[in-house]
Amino acid sequence: MNATPLSRRPLGCLKTSLRHVRQQKVLFSRSMATAVAAKAQQKPSPDALPDHNFFRLTDQKTKKLRSAFAVYTPPTALRGPPTPTSKNSKPDKVVPNAPIHGRVSGLVVVPSDPMPLLHAAQIKKMDPTGARTALFAKTRNAARVGDVLMVTHRRGGEPFAGVCLSIRRAGIDTAILLRNHLSKIGVEMWYKIYNRNVAGIEIIKRRARRARRARLTYMRQPKHDMGSVADLVHAWKKTRKVLTTRGAAKAGAKAAAAKAAAAAAKGKK
Amino acid sequence: MAPRLPAGCWRQLQQPSSLLNASPKLQTTTLLRPSATPSAPFSHTARRSVKYGWSTLPKHARPTRFNQVTAGLPSPTTGPAAAIKRRDHTTPLRTGVLAVKKGMTAYMGKTGARIPCTVLQLDRVQTIANKTRAKNGYWAVQVGLGDRRPDNVGAPMLGYYEAKGVAPKQILAEFPVRSAAGLLPVGVQLLPDWFHIGQWVDVRANSRGMGFAGGMKRHGFKGQEASHGNSKNHRTIGTVGPSQGGGSRVYPGKKMPGRMGNQRVTMQNLPVLMVDNELGIVVVKGCVAGPKGCIVKIQDAVKKPPPPQAFIERTRKVLDTRFPDAEEVLEAARKKHMELKKARQEGRIELLLTEGVVVAESDRAAPAEVLA
Structure with a gap:
């Protein structure tokens, strides 16, 4: 700022000079701000521009170049004959599965089919041990259509057993269809195998031979209907009791306790 | 409330005026206006200062634009501004x-x-x-x-x-x-x-898109009966409007077969x-x-x-x-676009591609840096 007019003013004019200083202060601060802004608003460097190539438009008849446009796609993504790029540009590198934009301002390229990945992530979350996946995997030991299965609920209730008519494989939404007879009425239930409400699935009885259909809908016909699987479940439970000693020991202890209580009651009498 | 008068005015009131010998009421009213006082030695002295009187109006008050067409009317309910305001809460x-x-x-x-x-x-x-x-x-x-x-x-x-x-x-x-x-x-x-x-x-x-669909599929019409003399009109829509009493015409918006979905x-x-x-x-x-x-x-x-x-x-x-550099990229792209556009218009795009250098008027000194 020009300070000479200030010096020429009378010394006693304090109010005026103070006002002047105030104005100058504003001016100074503004000039500093604009200086910073000017620095930030520098000429855009050519490095800021992402990689690009030229797309050529040629005349169909004369085969002459009609026009050309800069296309901000790396050369590998361009179709047609390779166009000569500028001298400064790097040689084209064909990198399989490379993100189409590469370094272009950190543009994220996503997988073209996210569904299997989403299913895998969900299954990992809902079935950390992999037991449910293994039970219905396409392996020799896995459960198959025609096997008699029993589903236990998380919130108690009677487990539902029945012959598996079909397995609808749909990632996290995979479901099984069980058929049984309850009080001589055919009942079919769908169960989502990855649902938290399904506490456990057991194989009651395996089918003797592999079913030659994916969906055993014919088992709904009276001729092929399996009827109730209650006796199969009963037999399976028996074998379980034989195999596990804990339940038997518990039952024995209970009986002993009851006996003792009865004896004590007798003694009191 | 009467405006406060500066001390100078009171002083003038107290002084006996030789020039004004009218009634005392008129005298005071005239003397209230300091600008009208001819006793001041320099009549062209600046009178915009505080000591020459003030107004009770707010500082930057502007007169009401009473003579405008829209004076006193509510803001319009049609037009672009009103439309945007109307859609405000649904945008x-x-x-x-x-x-x-x-x-x-x-x-x-x-x-x-x-x-x-x-x-x-x-x-x-x-x-x-x-x-x-x-x-x-x-x-x-x-x-x-x-x-x-x-x-x-x-x-x-x-x-x-x-x-x-x-x-x-x-x-x-x-x-x-x-x-x-x-x-x-x-x-x-x-x-x-x-x-x-x-x-x-x-x-x-x-x-x-379902393609061209009939009335039953497209609008859920019932169709027509299977028998009772019906002939080849089981899925057609039937009548499309009343007779003479209804004007003998098809009303606009009548549901009919057509493109569905x-x-x-x-x-x-x-x-x-x-x-x-x-x-x-x-x-x-x-x-x-x-x-x-x-x-x-x-x-x-x-x-x-x-x-x-x-x-x-x-x-x-x-x-x-x-x-962080979105603005810079856009600016650089715009600049480059302008250069290329100019080259296209002037027909030197082919030369530019073969040489691989864009030379702008401002950047003739460093042509290599322009085309990164």
Whole structure:
């Protein structure tokens, strides 16, 4: 700022000079701000521009170049004959599965089919041990259509057993269809195998031979209907009791306790 | 309230005036105006200062524009400004995104809930342009999705993308926003974390096209009976209007056979169940119109409160950190576009390509740096 007019003013004019200083202060601060802004608003460097190539438009008849446009796609993504790029540009590198934009301002390229990945992530979350996946995997030991299965609920209730008519494989939404007879009425239930409400699935009885259909809908016909699987479940439970000693020991202890209580009651009498 | 008078005026009142010998009332009124006093030695002295009197009007009061056509009338209820104000509360604060419908699946909750959901994928969603009130009459953000081979793009659009510094897009769409605060820098990528889990979105898509369908399929007409003398008219729609009493004409809007589907369907207030930046997906509850692979528009729900202000600010900040040089890139792209455009107009684009150097008037000294 020009300070000479200030010096020429009378010394006693304090109010005026103070006002002047105030104005100058504003001016100074503004000039500093604009200086910073000017620095930030520098000429855009050519490095800021992402990689690009030229797309050529040629005349169909004369085969002459009609026009050309800069296309901000790396050369590998361009179709047609390779166009000569500028001298400064790097040689084209064909990198399989490379993100189409590469370094272009950190543009994220996503997988073209996210569904299997989403299913895998969900299954990992809902079935950390992999037991449910293994039970219905396409392996020799896995459960198959025609096997008699029993589903236990998380919130108690009677487990539902029945012959598996079909397995609808749909990632996290995979479901099984069980058929049984309850009080001589055919009942079919769908169960989502990855649902938290399904506490456990057991194989009651395996089918003797592999079913030659994916969906055993014919088992709904009276001729092929399996009827109730209650006796199969009963037999399976028996074998379980034989195999596990804990339940038997518990039952024995209970009986002993009851006996003792009865004896004590007798003694009191 | 009478204005306070400066001391000078009172002094003049007290002094006996030789010039004015009229009635005392007139005398005082005249003397109240200091400007009219001829006793002042220099009549042209500045009288704008405080000591020459003041007014009780507010400082920068302007007179009422009483003679205008609109004086005293309420603000207009029609016109562009009124239309924008009317749509204010039904316009989202933020821009939406374009996405591709990838299919439906189920979301398994931890408490055993199974929620049917739709997977929408955001494939290289970028902001392309901003529409402003001053220039276009409304606020909106133009967003692009995916990519497109340049030989599938016309010359005008090639130039458009060239000026934006982005690769050609599969599709462009505009998303209206409420104000300038909703505009975004050009060229930034919008990822699924633009939305948060639990927020409500409106999802728009074109439904499946059914082709030319009859009245029974298209509008749920009953059709006609199988027998009782009916001949070859079992699925036809029957009569289309009353006779002479009704004007003997078909009323406008009569439901008839025609093209069914492929219309825009908006699913309102769908909760967002999942967002995943790595897979690029937004999972919304329920179904969305259209087949797999169709393009959908996702935007904050109109009929629900907008996302919290803190979240909006955070997403903006994230954009700024991810793309700090968006402005520079756009500026450089624009500059380059202008250079190339000039070269195209002057017919020296071929020369430019063979030489591989763009020489602008301002950058003749360093031609190599211009074409990076």
